[in-house]
Amino acid sequence: MAPFLLLLFLCFVPWISSSSPLEHSHLARVLEIQERERVSPSVQIATVRGLLGRLLPSHQASFEFEIIPKAECGGKACFIINNHPSSGIKGSPEILIHGVSGVELSAGLHWYLKYWCLAHISWEKAGGVQLSSVPKPGALPHVSSTGVLVQRPIPWSYYQNAVSSSYSFAWWDWERWEKEIDWMALQGINLPLAFNGQEAIWQKVFQRFNISGSELDDFFGGPAFLAWSRMGNLHGWGGPLPQSWIDDQLVLQKKILARMYDLGMSPVLPAFSGNVPLALRSKFPSAKITRLANWFSIDSDPRWCCTFLLDATDNLFIEIGKAFIEQQFKEYGRTSHIYNCDTFDENTPPVDDPKYISALGAAVYRGMQSGDDSAIWLMQGWLFSYDPFWEPPQMKALLHSVPIGRMVVLDLYAEVKPIWITSDQFYGVPYIWCMLHNFAGNIEMYGILDTIASGPIEARKTENSTMVGTGMCMEGIEQNPIVYDLMSEMAFHHEPIDVEMWIDLYPTRRYGRPISALQVAWKILYSTIYNCTDGVSNKNRDVIVAFPDVDPSIIMIPEVSAKHQYINRRLSERGHLKEISKSYDQPHLWYSTTDVIYALKLFLDNGDEVSDSQTFRYDLVDLTRQALVKYANQVFLEVIEGYQHNDIKQVTFYSQHFLDLVKDLDILLSSDDGFLLGSWLESAKRLAKDSEQEKQFEWNARTQITMWFDNTETEASLLRDYGNKYWSGLLQDYYGPRAAIYFKYLLASMVKGETFPLEDWRREWISLTNKWQSSRKVFTVKASGDALNISRWLYDKYLQNANSQLVYRLLDYHAVKSASM
Numbered sequence: 002m003a004p005f006l007l008l009l010f011l012c013f014v015p016w017i018s019s020s021s022p023l024e025h026s027h028l029a030r031v032l033e034i035q036e037r038e039r040v041s042p043s044v045q046i047a048t049v050r051g052l053l054g055r056l057l058p059s060h061q062a063s064f065e066f067e068i069i070p071k072a073e074c075g076g077k078a079c080f081i082i083n084n085h086p087s088s089g090i091k092g093s094p095e096i097l098i099h100g101v102s103g104v105e106l107s108a109g110l111h112w113y114l115k116y117w118c119l120a121h122i123s124w125e126k127a128g129g130v131q132l133s134s135v136p137k138p139g140a141l142p143h144v145s146s147t148g149v150l151v152q153r154p155i156p157w158s159y160y161q162n163a164v165s166s167s168y169s170f171a172w173w174d175w176e177r178w179e180k181e182i183d184w185m186a187l188q189g190i191n192l193p194l195a196f197n198g199q200e201a202i203w204q205k206v207f208q209r210f211n212i213s214g215s216e217l218d219d220f221f222g223g224p225a226f227l228a229w230s231r232m233g234n235l236h237g238w239g240g241p242l243p244q245s246w247i248d249d250q251l252v253l254q255k256k257i258l259a260r261m262y263d264l265g266m267s268p269v270l271p272a273f274s275g276n277v278p279l280a281l282r283s284k285f286p287s288a289k290i291t292r293l294a295n296w297f298s299i300d301s302d303p304r305w306c307c308t309f310l311l312d313a314t315d316n317l318f319i320e321i322g323k324a325f326i327e328q329q330f331k332e333y334g335r336t337s338h339i340y341n342c343d344t345f346d347e348n349t350p351p352v353d354d355p356k357y358i359s360a361l362g363a364a365v366y367r368g369m370q371s372g373d374d375s376a377i378w379l380m381q382g383w384l385f386s387y388d389p390f391w392e393p394p395q396m397k398a399l400l401h402s403v404p405i406g407r408m409v410v411l412d413l414y415a416e417v418k419p420i421w422i423t424s425d426q427f428y429g430v431p432y433i434w435c436m437l438h439n440f441a442g443n444i445e446m447y448g449i450l451d452t453i454a455s456g457p458i459e460a461r462k463t464e465n466s467t468m469v470g471t472g473m474c475m476e477g478i479e480q481n482p483i484v485y486d487l488m489s490e491m492a493f494h495h496e497p498i499d500v501e502m503w504i505d506l507y508p509t510r511r512y513g514r515p516i517s518a519l520q521v522a523w524k525i526l527y528s529t530i531y532n533c534t535d536g537v538s539n540k541n542r543d544v545i546v547a548f549p550d551v552d553p554s555i556i557m558i559p560e561v562s563a564k565h566q567y568i569n570r571r572l573s574e575r576g577h578l579k580e581i582s583k584s585y586d587q588p589h590l591w592y593s594t595t596d597v598i599y600a601l602k603l604f605l606d607n608g609d610e611v612s613d614s615q616t617f618r619y620d621l622v623d624l625t626r627q628a629l630v631k632y633a634n635q636v637f638l639e640v641i642e643g644y645q646h647n648d649i650k651q652v653t654f655y656s657q658h659f660l661d662l663v664k665d666l667d668i669l670l671s672s673d674d675g676f677l678l679g680s681w682l683e684s685a686k687r688l689a690k691d692s693e694q695e696k697q698f699e700w701n702a703r704t705q706i707t708m709w710f711d712n713t714e715t716e717a718s719l720l721r722d723y724g725n726k727y728w729s730g731l732l733q734d735y736y737g738p739r740a741a742i743y744f745k746y747l748l749a750s751m752v753k754g755e756t757f758p759l760e761d762w763r764r765e766w767i768s769l770t771n772k773w774q775s776s777r778k779v780f781t782v783k784a785s786g787d788a789l790n791i792s793r794w795l796y797d798k799y800l801q802n803a804n805s806q807l808v809y810r811l812l813d814y815h816a817v818k819s820a821s822m
Contacts, residue, residue: 027406042068045103080109102265108189123482128616157470198254225701233276272340313364322368355398362402442477443541529592546725670729678730679780
């Protein structure tokens with residue numbers, strides 16, 4: 002490693018251990034149990050060697066791994082990187098990595114590759130790995146003679162959101178899961194959620210309570226909507242769930258758990274939350290079963306709306322809770338003693354009396370504890386930021402309903418809305434500082450790197466801190482690899498990271514060679530796109546993927562005297578895109594588009610030097626897409642302004658310009674494997690056993706990314722476009738045609754001198770959507786075209802001289818208009 006890189010590295014790698022901020026007896030006891038119940042060191046080492054073989058088969062003989070006791074790490078989890086004693090002998094191992102578990106060994110391997118070999122590891126669809134910078138066997142760089150000790154300041158690194166299982170993992174087979182578990186281990190994740198296969202467990206549990214498989218048909222959701230049926234938000238939507246799916250997912254879960262255990266991870270299993278099938282009410286008429294309120298459905302249709310909740314204070318609750326824990330243990334043969342349960346996630350309790358809430362919480366935990374006396378309840382803290390019901394008395398009642406140390410809360414959205422600050426460290430209850438970051442798997446370049454680099458440290462160092470881990474709780478993965486590269490490191494850092502120094506090394510690792518112009522570009526992206534501090538939830542509502550379902554006359558356009566000043570200001574100003582009617586979600590803009598377009602120019606001007614890099618190609622396509630979709634938001638506003646000024650030619654011109662842009666964006670996205678609709682659809686169909694399942698699974702996959710939930714002929718789903726995606730095929734086949742329908746009615750209403758026919762537009766758009774969801778059209782799964790050339794073409798066409806681009810078009814348009822007059 003070059004001396005200046007080593008100096009940079011030393012600035013942010015933790016070397017000094019610190020004491021854990023919290024030592025609750027029950028947590029400590031469970032950690033001891035987990036260590037005692039781990040598979041043998043030989044199995045863990047063999048599993049890590051398997052990971053190395055998949056990641057870097059050419060270097061299988063270059064590394065040696067050894068498991069060591071915590072005592073050799075100062076009583077904490079750690080890894081130690083040393084030069085191997087026989088490293089000077091040809092063909093011998095060069096690097097020796099010690100660690101307290103397979104996860105620590107894997108994290109140590111990643112740390113070495115990252116900071117001594119300048120490699121980069123991200124999800125395959127987000128660019129994949131960059132290992133070209135790793136020297137050949139026999140030439141690996143040495144670490145210092147004293148070795149490198151990296152110790153966790155607190156025990157846990159958590160991963161996943163309860164809905165990731167549907168937004169990202171819905172169609173995964175073992176091959177994809179194996180890659181993900183490898184990625185988890187390399188990032189040091191030791192506390193992953195493990196939600197697959199639970200429907201098979203539920204079938205067996207409910208059989209004990211005389212409920213047949215057919216009576217569960219409308220209880221489970223379809224494959225793409227299982228997360229929300231598990232949480233009691235809906236039932237039956239996208240179903241019924243085929244028995245073959247249920248059986249296959251149980252087999253898959255057993256493979257997932259086996260690999261996690263073999264790496265020394267502590268997978269988090271589900272627990273009973275009170276969500277029950279309708280049939281239970283008839284079997285147990287005296288049970289306290291309540292029908293919940295409507296959750297985002299249009300007409301409260303009982304086929305999928307308003308689920309049933311068994312009151313936790315009912316004795317039957319504890320019986321079912323116990324049966325569920327026991328059945329999982331019977332099926333899987335072991336447990337990590339940590340269980341996720343979110344009884345009140347977007348489901349408000351019927352009574353706000355703290356005593357009642359405390360009784361509910363205590364009963365929920367008894368359901369777990371009765372099946373596993375060592376149980377720890379892991380609860381998502383989303384309810385505390387989502388639902389105003391949870392005032393301090395109610396929140397404290399729930400958190401203190403179980404003994405301290407037997408519940409751990411995920412501060413799910415800590416990078417934007419940290420609850421640990423406003424709740425006095427969750428009133429003494431242990432918690433994990435989490436980054437939510439992404440909603441619904443939307444594709445948007447976005448992040449808050451400074452907060453990620455300092456927030457967990459600040460929380461842990463606060464007086465009387467109850468923090469016991471860091472976590473990544475995105476709703477969807479395979480996006481913004483820089484954010485997860487940094488956040489995963491925070492499990493090992495004892496002091497805040499200097500992000501400016503960290504970012505200086507990032508493009509070198511990401512692309513495999515240092516290019517100064519790309520370092521400048523990434524510093525611009527760090528200060529713009531990855532510096533969102535406005536506190537706005539980043540659910541992507543760009544016009545292309547979340548087309549406004551409103552009368553165009555109510556969209557407010559600011560009046561300014563000079564049109565070119567107005568456009569120039571709108572393109573470059575910080576903050577919100579503009580003040581638009583609150584009848585729909587505004588597109589989010591928190592940075593200078595001019596600066597980002599300049600960063601894109603640096604990518605394009607220097608792209609030839611790294612054009613062979615898959616990681617560069619992904620970043621280039623994503624950045625070009627980001628710049629163009631913000632530009633498209635402005636083009637849409639020109640259409641609306643033309644409508645409000647009754648200027649048919651302006652509306653015609655900019656409507657076509659918008660539709661052309663959508664088509665061109667589809668071409669851009671088709672040039673990289675990470676942006677293909679076909680991959681999502683084909684992965685769904687591959688899991689089907691017959692043609693009927695294939696049709697059902699594809700409908701699930703298509704529906705989740707478009708209408709999402711139910712609709713009528715003229716009322717769109719309240720969750721429409723929530724799972725929107727910038728995927729090639731989706732723009733050309735759905736988003737473009739939808740926008741064309743809106744513009745068609747817009748122009749027709751102007752020609753006729755009538756108001757905009759909102760109901761007619763909705764009827765045709767919803768019909769388009771429902772037909773598209775049921776379509777069987779096949780889309781490619783292989784990228785085509787040269788991403789660099791396509792990006793350059795689009796930059797020249799739309800973004801060159803970006804501040805005045807719309808001005809020129811307007812001048813051209815007005816010149817043509819004047820000549821015609």
